Amino acid sequence: MTTSSARAGAAIAIRTEGLGRRFGKLWAMRGMDLELRAGEVFGLLGPNGAGKTTTVRLLAALIGPSEGRAWVDGLDVHTQADDVRKHIGILTETPGLYERLTAAQNLDFFARLHGLDAATRAGRIERFLRLFDLWERRDDAAGTFSKGMKQKLAIARALLHEPSIVFLDEPTAALDPEAAFIVREAIESLRGAGRTIVLCTHNLDEAARLCDRIGFVRGSLLRVDSPQRLRDGDGVPMVKIELLEPLADKQLAAVRATPGVVDVGAGADPHILLVKLGDIRRDTPATVRALVEAGAGVLGVREEARSLEAVYFEVMGNRPQLEGLAA
């Protein structure tokens, strides 16, 4: 893909082709093929050492690839690294603030490095400090801030030059629940602003809540899908219907004949019916109606989905065995 053709495809914010990076003989990431749409929130999930930070560093043009290529906003991360860095903002694993400088001085330094003029600098610094509720503390040294405040200041730093793509490397790691909530709210607001976000996280709930798609990584990109489709397994949504009594054959036939029903299965409990549907919202009422009209007693209906944790261990293939802990 040439730069011009990548640029022409404006809807693609990030594209990688066989991207890989090796340190000595060890491959941290290999064979990554990925396309991210502009405005998408993409989660990178994987254990420590899976290659998440290496991937972010590759895409942020901080380190070069050992093989393959990548384009960010249509710019080649290897040959146009300086230009790529103008288009991206990055929240590193640790806030990495200058602790003796005030919040405003920290932001001013980075705004200058991005070449913003004095008036723009002043305006942006005030806007982002107010956005993250730090304006009143602007003249305090960053070293006096709480972890959550430091993280917010670091996010403000990543956004100062209004990058089109933002990389957030474990933004809520090591934060208390309140600080993590504040940071997640900040990320939600970025999503609303239409930025492309790459979010590295260990937090499965966070990924499910914030991301449009999730990529599981462990030395390579193992699987990519939306949180919903990952939970749905084969992609077909399923409802779990709790029955007053086990179904008779004619009642089961009535369910199978209902438009939108893809498959019907029984659970281990004969009072449970698992029904795969074409569309949950559209087909669930008709399915329940068919059951009731066939004389079945329905106690409850709820969407049945696997937890993202179950998907995670399925993809990673190593669910921890805990039997020994009880001994």
Add this chain to the structure above:
Amino acid sequence: MRLSIVATVVRREALEIVRNRLLVASIVIPPVLFVALPLALGTFTGDSARDPGGQLVAQVVASRPDWASLARDQIIAAFVLQQFLAMFLIMPAYVPLSIATFSIVGEKQTRSLEAVLATPIRTAELLTGKAIAAVVPGVLTSWLAYGVLLALAGLILGPALARVLADASWLAAVFLLGPVIGLLSCVAGIVVSSRVNDARVAQQVGGVVILPIVAIVMIQAISGYLLGPREYVLATVVLAMVGVVGIWVAARLFDRETILTRWR
């Protein structure tokens, strides 16, 4: 290289330096001593009775014939004053070393460099900014202290000894060798800081750059031989060549990838 970016780095370094009390104290206090001590010793040691045989005076005049016109007391005072020339080389050596090590080890500890390297800054601009911020305070401090010493020497020790302090050897040492030692010291600070995570350890290891200066003091004190301007200019050239090699090494260590993947 964009000067505005270099200036931005220098400005940030300066803001951090002035907020680091330990660093400020280590920059400000020694020059006061280096000015006060030679004035005090120049005043109280200018006594030829301490050299009854005249051997020291003869040795000193042999290496500095231009001092032959001075009185015997003044020759001894001038000899003592000349020992302090090395102090004015130590200033541009330890200050850049302290600043460079505090700066780089500090950035490693707070992990602030990755965010900086993710901006459009070039590593040469970052390295240059850090080097300027480290070298300039040490060199300017030594120049300022030298100016104050000259002015006070004229008032306290008299014009003859003040002229000794303003001769070619002092000028070559303070204005040529001093900045080169500052640069070398800064390079040593950068190289050592890339390998360790404690500023004090970095300073102790990087402190080897002060050894040649200590050697100058020892040679002069023991032999009575005084280095002249020619020796200082020669030392400047040699150390500048060492400095060029050091800059090449530092520039390689200051590569974006090296910082992110190898600095520990």
